[in-house]
Amino acid sequence: MIEIQNLTKxxxxxxAVDNVSFTVNKGEILGFLGPNGAGKSTTMNILTxxxxxxDGKAMVSGFDVMSQPLEVKKRIxxxxxxxxxxxxMTVTDYLNFVGDLKKVDKKQKKSQISDIMELVKITDVRGRLINNLSKGYKQRVGLAQALLGSPEVLVLDEPTVGLDPKQIIEIRKLIKALGKEHTIILSSHILPEVSAVCERVVIINNGKIAAVDTPEELAKNFGSASRLLVTVVGPKSSIADKMREIYGIKLVEPNMEKEKDVVSYIVESDTDIDVRKPLFFAMAKLGYPIIEMKSMDMTLEDIFLQLVTEEKEVG
Amino acid sequence: MLAIYLKEVKSYFYSPIAYVMIGLFIVLTSIFFVPNLTYRSGDFNGNLSSMSYILIFLVPILTMRIIAEDRKNGTDVLLITSPVKLTNIVLGKYFAAFTVFMVIVVISLIYPVVLIAFGGQFTAKLVGGYLGYILLGGAFISVGVFASSITENQIIAAIVSFVGLLIMWIADGIAGLIGGLTAKVLGWFSLLSRYEDFSNGILGIGPIIYYLSFISLFLFITAMMIEKRRWSQG
Structure with missing residues (x-):
């Protein structure tokens, strides 16, 4: 559906964008992840x-955006x-204008606009000037505009920026629902968002692609160890040593001493061994009660930071 | 093109710009019209000449926002990424400004109508004068549209088009002073020299083609300007 080949800007x-290549399959929601200034918007601006x-090519449904821009623009x-x-302009006037701009069939335009307004929940404000709308509503009007003309591909650049948490959840749900009919590229620098919505993630940093995979695979491949946060009541020095004796535990690092003799540790172990039970019994045997234990999953955030720092070390 | 044209015309009349301009125009042209009444002169072509001076500062106000505003508000993304050719975007905007100008022209017809009603002559000279005036206005607007495309600041756009129009207006005078190649180049942009024929009632095909090519040239470089900016921006 979408093909980006060796794109450079x-x-x-x-x-700003350095030799970026990736493809997006029909019906897929692809997350485009990167820090600010990584080249996300530039790539999207080129694609649209x-x-x-x-240098390089961006193609939608086989049409090159350089040589057949109108064919591409029709589809995005x-x-x-x-x-x-x-x-x-009022919301209705604006959407009417965009409908005309995108050459939406006159007969369908009205019903399409009211459907979309219903979908992104802006029907209540349709008669108001866009200037008087809150940021969240403006964002939705922006989304409504993109949906007009039912394009095959949706390119959404940080669609949830500036929204409140409730609106963010709504918009994410909406995007997921839209993913059934549209192919979507979504950019974000918010990592949980991407893992919640997208089927595949492209991580971009300094204009280069750092990784492409599903959020789960990324977590698996890059998380070489699983980590636990354990808080134990007992003397700091001996507990860490005792923990290290347990099979599977690779690293124990005292994190912080909350009170006297109440210390939390970060325990790293091999991914395929569950050390929680042995850890519990070992501590119980010693008479040091565990008062808190939680797993610290390798989040996309960690992976992302790891990728970014790894790259710096190489360079 | 039609969508952009209609949107721009609407936005002129939703905002105070069109009304302020029309009001300003009526006040000034009425002042110019007073001598026709007091000296009982039926000749309106003199008025048309002075009316063209008004355009030098009216057109920059009319056109300053037309492209600059889109760039400032980020709505140019919408226009450029929609399936519309760049030429059509520029033309839609140009004709919208031209339409407001035509409203002004139609309103100004009241003066010759008054003159004719009270014994003035309906002459070919008048028709020629008006045709020239419309072409001149069209040329001015193309300069204004171009000026609006080079910046996102409306004030700068207005100043650039004002100075540009002023230079083109006095091009003949300057050319006379300097001479040489510069004078020749300046002569190409002298809008006034072509206008004189019209106001004398001479309807030559040359000046008409001149104005039309002048407009096309400026709209073309406006499109080039937008295209150039696409290449240079992030």
Whole structure:
């Protein structure tokens, strides 16, 4: 559906996007993850035909955005980082305008607009000037605009930025639902968001792709150890040594002493061995009660940070 | 193109811009019209000449936001990523500004109508004068649209188009002073020299083509300007 091949964008000597290649299959929700300034928006801007690439290709349904921009633009609904709304128009007027711009069939336009307004929950504010809407509503109007003309591909640049937690959950649900009919590329620098919504993740850093995989696979591959946070009542020095004796535990690191003799430790073990039970019995035998134990999963965040730092070490 | 055109026309009339301009225009042209009444002159072409001076500062106000605002508000993303050709975006915007100008022209028809009603002559000279005035306005607007495309700051756009129009207006005068190649180049942009024929009632095909090519040239470089910015921005 979407093919990005060796995409490069240079500004003078600076490479904002450096030889990026990936594909998105039909019906897939792809997360585009990276810190601010990693090249996410630039890649999206190139794909949607807003800016041209210095080198490489971006294709949608077999049409190259450079040579057949109109064919590509017809198939894409783009929601840029800042919703491209006219402040002096009402929501209805604005969507009507976008419908005309996208050459939506006159007969279908009205029903399509009211369906979309219902879907993104802006029906209540349809008569209001966009200028007077809250950030969350403006964001939704931006999304509604992208949905108009029922494009095959949706490109959403940080769709939940500036929303409150409740709205974020709503928008994520909506995106998941939209994923049934559309192919979606979604960018974000919020990691749980990507793992919640996307089927596949492209991690981009400094304009280069650092990893492409499903969120689960990434967690598996990059999390070489599982970690526990254990708080035990007892003398700091001997407990750590006792823990290290347990089979499977690779590393014990006292984290912080909460009160006298109440210390939390970070315990790292091999992923395939569950050390929680042996740990419990060992401590029980010694008479040091465990008052807290929780697993610290390798989050996308950790993986991401790991990828970014690894790259720095190489370079 | 039609969608953009209608949207822009609406936005002119939803905002105070169009009304302020029309009001300003009526006040000034009425002042110019007073001598026709007091000296009982039926000739309106002199008025058309002075009316063209008004355009030098009216057009920059009319066109300053037309492209600059989109860029400032980020709505240019919407236009550029929608399945519409860049030329059509520029044309839609141009014709919207031109339409507001035409409203002004139609309103100004009241003066010759008054003159004719009270014994003035309906002459070919008048028709020619108006045709020239419309073409001149169209050319001015193309300069204004171009100025609006080079910046996201509306004030700068207005100043650039004002200065540009002023230079084109006095191009003949300057050319006379310097001479040489510069004078020749300046002569190409002299809007005034072509206008004189019209106001004298000479309807030559040359000046008409001149104005139309002038407009096309400026709209073309406007599109080029937007295209160039696509390449340079992030």
């Amino acid at each position: 240079k500004y003078g000597q600076i490479k 035909g807003y800016i041209p690439a210095t 609904g783009y929601m840029p980082e800042h919703p491209p709304v006219y402040m002096d």
